[in-house]
Amino acid sequence: xxxxxxxxxxxxxxxxxxxxxxxxxxxxxxxxxxxxxxxxxxxxxxxxxxxxxxxxxxxxxxxxxxxxxxxxxxxxxxxxxxxxxxxxxxxxxxxxxxxxxxxxxxxxxxxxxx
Amino acid sequence: xxxxxxxxxxxxxxxxxxxxxxxxxxxxxxxxxxxxxxxxxxxxxxxxxxxxxxxxxxxxxxxxxxxxxxxxxxxxxxxxxxxxxxxxxxxxxxxxxxxxxxxxxxxxxxxxx
Numbered sequence: 001x002x003x004x005x006x007x008x009x010x011x012x013x014x015x016x017x018x019x020x021x022x023x024x025x026x027x028x029x030x031x032x033x034x035x036x037x038x039x040x041x042x043x044x045x046x047x048x049x050x051x052x053x054x055x056x057x058x059x060x061x062x063x064x065x066x067x068x069x070x071x072x073x074x075x076x077x078x079x080x081x082x083x084x085x086x087x088x089x090x091x092x093x094x095x096x097x098x099x100x101x102x103x104x105x106x107x108x109x110x111x112x113x114x
Numbered sequence: 115x116x117x118x119x120x121x122x123x124x125x126x127x128x129x130x131x132x133x134x135x136x137x138x139x140x141x142x143x144x145x146x147x148x149x150x151x152x153x154x155x156x157x158x159x160x161x162x163x164x165x166x167x168x169x170x171x172x173x174x175x176x177x178x179x180x181x182x183x184x185x186x187x188x189x190x191x192x193x194x195x196x197x198x199x200x201x202x203x204x205x206x207x208x209x210x211x212x213x214x215x216x217x218x219x220x221x222x223x224x225x226x227x
Contacts, residue, residue: 008154032214043118043204043218044157089157093214100145100164100214101172106156 002027006090006105013112019077021108023090026071028103030092033066033073038087038107047088048075080112117141118219120205126225133192135222137205145208146188147216148172148180150201157204163188164210195226 005024013019023033032051036044050057050066050073057064063076077084087109091102121136139146147162149172159172161180169180177199181189188207192199202223206216 034215041221041223043206043221044216046215046217049215091216100208100210100216101147101159101162102214102216104149104157106154 002103004028004090004092004103004105006088007108008106010109010111013080013110015081015112015114017080019080019084019110019112021075021088021090021110023073023075023105024071025092028071028092028094030068030094032093033064034091034093034102035062035064035073035075036089036091036104038089040087044089077110080110082112082114085110085112118205118207118217120203120219120222122222123220124223124225126227127192127195128227129196131192131195131226133195133224133226135190135192135203135205135224137188137190137207137219138186139188139207139217140186141207141209141217142185143207143217144185144210146182147206147208148178148188148190149204149206150174150199151204151221152201160190195224197226200224200226 034049035047038044061078065074087107089107090105118139148160149157163169163182179191205219208216
């Protein structure tokens with residue numbers, strides 16, 4: 001069966017450290033992998049997109065890697081700040097899909113303490 | 115900036131009521147989506163639409179219907195609300211050819227008593 005797995009346990013991290021989140025998937029062939037941020041009671045907000053033929057993408061303090069052999073994406077927040085505290089969702093855009101559907105993971109909560 | 119708005123942030127309804135949730139986007143996006151989000155289950159797709167009057171079932175369409183009469187507006191209808199439909203409902207839109215990046219509304223927290 002198809003699955004997208006993200007750590008269900010919250011990641012507690014000290015300000016200034018690097019937070020690393022994992023997204024693993026099975027039985028998908030994604031064209032793109034996206035990461036979203038969701039604050040409590042709000043809708044997700046798009047952060048980064050990486051294509052299947054890209055290894056790494058960066059945006060300010062964020063870095064995403066994509067390994068289609070391992071079927072895994074890593075999401076890094078460097079020099080983390082309390083304002084980075086949120087839930088982070090990965091989402092797959094499928095090569096065989098159309099109309100822009102995404103398959104979302106359940107998300108990992110990040111808590112950055114001062 | 116893309117803006118997606120939803121008709122209500124919080125809604126309380128009684129079992130058996132017909133419930134309408136409305137979503138409007140202002141960026142002329144072709145695709146629109148309705149999700150529900152429950153703790154531990156993530157976002158689950160209920161219905162989506164890729165054009166006016168076109169709709170497709172998502173992963174959990176049972177108990178729901180949708181309407182898209184205008185490009186900017188996508189409505190979710192609960193024909194007869196039940197307590198197991200208590201959830202956070204999120205609407206999203208995307209542009210065809212945009213590599214599927216979705217823009218979400220603020221969500222509607224629906225409670226069915």
